[in-house]
Amino acid sequence: MRGSVEAGPRATAAQCGCVQPALETGNLLTEPIGYLESCFSAKNGTPRQPSICSLSRACLRIRKSIFNNPEHSLMGLEQFSHVWILFVFHKNGHLSCKAKVQPPRLNGAKTGVFSTRSPHRPNAIGLTLAKLDRVEGGAVYLSGVDMVHGTPVLDIKPYIADYDSPQSVMVPPADADSQDDKHEPTLESADQHQCPGSLGPQPELATKEGLKCPGNRTSEEYTSEHVDAATSGNVPKPGERAATVGLGPKSCPRSRGPEAHPGSGPLEASLSEEGTGKGPSRGQEAAGSLGSQVDSQPGPPPSLSRAAPEAPHSVVPTWVREAPVTTLEVRFTPHAELDLRHLSSDAGHPAFQYFQSAEEARRAMVAVLSADPRSVYRRKLCQDRLFYFTVDTAHVTCWFGDGFAEVLRIRHAAGPVHKPDPDPAEAPGSLGSSGGPAAGSR
Numbered sequence: 001m002r003g004s005v006e007a008g009p010r011a012t013a014a015q016c017g018c019v020q021p022a023l024e025t026g027n028l029l030t031e032p033i034g035y036l037e038s039c040f041s042a043k044n045g046t047p048r049q050p051s052i053c054s055l056s057r058a059c060l061r062i063r064k065s066i067f068n069n070p071e072h073s074l075m076g077l078e079q080f081s082h083v084w085i086l087f088v089f090h091k092n093g094h095l096s097c098k099a100k101v102q103p104p105r106l107n108g109a110k111t112g113v114f115s116t117r118s119p120h121r122p123n124a125i126g127l128t129l130a131k132l133d134r135v136e137g138g139a140v141y142l143s144g145v146d147m148v149h150g151t152p153v154l155d156i157k158p159y160i161a162d163y164d165s166p167q168s169v170m171v172p173p174a175d176a177d178s179q180d181d182k183h184e185p186t187l188e189s190a191d192q193h194q195c196p197g198s199l200g201p202q203p204e205l206a207t208k209e210g211l212k213c214p215g216n217r218t219s220e221e222y223t224s225e226h227v228d229a230a231t232s233g234n235v236p237k238p239g240e241r242a243a244t245v246g247l248g249p250k251s252c253p254r255s256r257g258p259e260a261h262p263g264s265g266p267l268e269a270s271l272s273e274e275g276t277g278k279g280p281s282r283g284q285e286a287a288g289s290l291g292s293q294v295d296s297q298p299g300p301p302p303s304l305s306r307a308a309p310e311a312p313h314s315v316v317p318t319w320v321r322e323a324p325v326t327t328l329e330v331r332f333t334p335h336a337e338l339d340l341r342h343l344s345s346d347a348g349h350p351a352f353q354y355f356q357s358a359e360e361a362r363r364a365m366v367a368v369l370s371a372d373p374r375s376v377y378r379r380k381l382c383q384d385r386l387f388y389f390t391v392d393t394a395h396v397t398c399w400f401g402d403g404f405a406e407v408l409r410i411r412h413a414a415g416p417v418h419k420p421d422p423d424p425a426e427a428p429g430s431l432g433s434s435g436g437p438a439a440g441s442r
């Protein structure tokens with residue numbers, strides 16, 4: 001009977017009898033357009049969202065197997081300040097089909113996977129809004145990324161506030177005036193009927209669900225380590241967007257632009273909040289918070305905006321903005337400060353591939369650590385243990401105390417930073433054996 005089965009076209013069969021992937025079935029066989037070169041070589045320490053560290057840089061070279069002349073495909077892209085990057089979470093380790101996940105901001109509570117930005121989702125597809133620093137031939141240089149080195153990238157699309165931000169919904173005056181019940185609701189009218197308090201997810205504790213998994217996917221419950229997912233929105237921060245969309249000067253990893261100088265631009269503005277640990281307190285009781293917040297981010301610059309005067313705001317649940325911990329203070333031991341100076345002046349090694357100075361490297365480390373990159377599991381059960389991450393050529397050893405993170409050692413990353421490394425977080429014994437920093441490392 002019609003309607004008794006799920007709608008959708010059937011797979012097409014080839015002459016040999018095989019079922020071929022076909023667009024109509026939605027079984028898309030993807031071919032990465034390139035593999036990201038990122039300053040983060042492992043998941044550990046990689047920001048949970050692009051807004052956390054605007055200095056996190058990457059380069060994507062379009063493969064010649066996709067386009068003979070990759071530079072043709074990038075023509076015109078340099079006119080945009082931000083791009084969406086669609087990619088595969090290739091380091092997930094296993095396919096996941098958990099309907100509920102535990103985002104760090106819910107501090108152990110569960111919510112539906114589709115209400116989060118968890119990497120562990122049925123199709124393992126990520127979406128990041130990155131700053132486009134420059135286009136050079138067949139390569140794009142990005143910053144503010146939250147992807148590890150080697151990430152297969154499926155697509156690049158320009159960020160267009162008019163299309164991508166609900167605040168920029170275009171409502172022709174005539175249409176707006178004549179709206180009645182016969183019209184499909186526009187995004188604006190739909191949003192205006194949303195009750196902020198009614199949109200939050202209803203986190204539940206430890207509810208098992210029957211799983212419907214395609215193929216032979218694991219039904220293993222996520223460990224907390226596996227639910228090391230961030231859930232904050234990936235639109236630019238308040239202020240950052242207004243300052244940068246479409247207007248900001250461009251910078252690039254290897255050539256200093258005006259904004260590379262401290263105190264001279266939007267990059268600095270966002271870093272000062274990230275880097276000092278003086279950002280707004282994120283609240284203590286995110287778990288179970290059911291409310292929603294109206295996003296009051298400024299819209300695009302007036303020259304670009306065609307928003308209706310009473311344009312709608314987007315709405316997110318409160319927990320997205322309220323982390324379970326306050327922003328951490330970040331300290332460096334004198335030893336670590338010395339290490340950093342040595343690293344940047346050691347003639348035997350290339351100093352940095354992505355950072356332009358030791359100061360930039362330091363600020364990136366502060367940004368990463370002040371956002372507390374630990375999983376819920378580590379935060380709750382492994383406090384004060386050693387934590388490692390690699391950014392650019394720096395391998396960082398630190399530990400977490402009450403309200404702070406302290407960098408203990410900074411060494412040159414063993415081997416090339418771009419070699420896909422095993423995740424130190426997943427390596428046996430990687431946490432060290434003590435409950436605090438190793439005595440010899442201070």
Ligand SMILES: C[S@@+](CC[C@H](N)C(=O)[O-])C[C@H]1O[C@@H](n2cnc3c(N)ncnc32)[C@H](O)[C@@H]1O
Binds near residue numbers: 049126146148228
């Ligand atoms: C929470 S996800 C968000 C990614 C993207 N902004 C999104 O919303 O889809 C970011 C985290 O994914 C992890 N990650 C980054 N690249 C990955 C990859 N290629 N494979 C698996 N995990 C990755 C890192 O631990 C990072 O902190």
